[in-house]
Amino acid sequence: MTATPLAQTLRDLFPVFDQRDLVDWLVEQSQWKMLDEEVRLLQTGSHIRYIPLVLSGLVKVSREDAEGREIFLYYIQPGETCAMTLSACYRGDCSRINAVTQEPAALLLLPADKIQEATRRFPAWQRFAFDSFGSRYDELLYTLEGVVFQQLDERLRRYLKEKASAQHSNRLQVSQQQIADDLNSSREVISRLIRQFEEKGLLRHARGVIEILSGM
DSSP, rough: OOOHHEEEEEEEOOOOOHHHHHHOOOHHHHHHEOOOOTTEOOOOOOOEEEEEEEESSSSEEEETTTTTOEEEEEEOOOOOOOOOHHHHHTTTOOSSSSSEEESSSSEEEEEEHHHHHHHOOOHHHHHHHHHHHHHHHHHHHHHHHHHHOOOHHHHHHHHHHHHHHHHHSSSSOOHHHHHHHHTTHHHHHHHHHHHHHHHSEEEEEEETTEEETTOO
């Protein structure tokens, strides 16, 4: 993508970037990249080289424990970045999350060593960073409440609805094993709950595909 269309895309997707010099600086300093589905951007414990600004597509963020078990945290959609990666950059830490593209995605990759300059020079970037922290804090609190207080069937219902909303489709290509991994459960339990939802008319299920119905 050339500089002029890229700058306009940034203005359209990130209205908080209302400083023309910030947009021009981001285009100059960053790398535009188109990635396929299932490309790993960040891995727990890895050095952070770039801050991803999502222009199109969808990126899944998850947390991994010492035994390699993952739990889904949130999606990064167009017009967003990863607040946990931003936070780690400001602190000089390694990544504490995994980030994987869920569909082909266009990203603008800002080198991590430019974050302090962006914060120092551009008030619009400061607002963007604080807005990102605030919105993700709410999502992470919501996830924590789900893990602690909600039954697994309610967590599964919320997970499917959030995935459908993020992908703008009620037809999800997702395996039961992937759902189990994201919810830190077992495939057998997820399979049983999906059958129960299907019997209640909340969804239709075929191999690797779940269609969410209006009652969900």
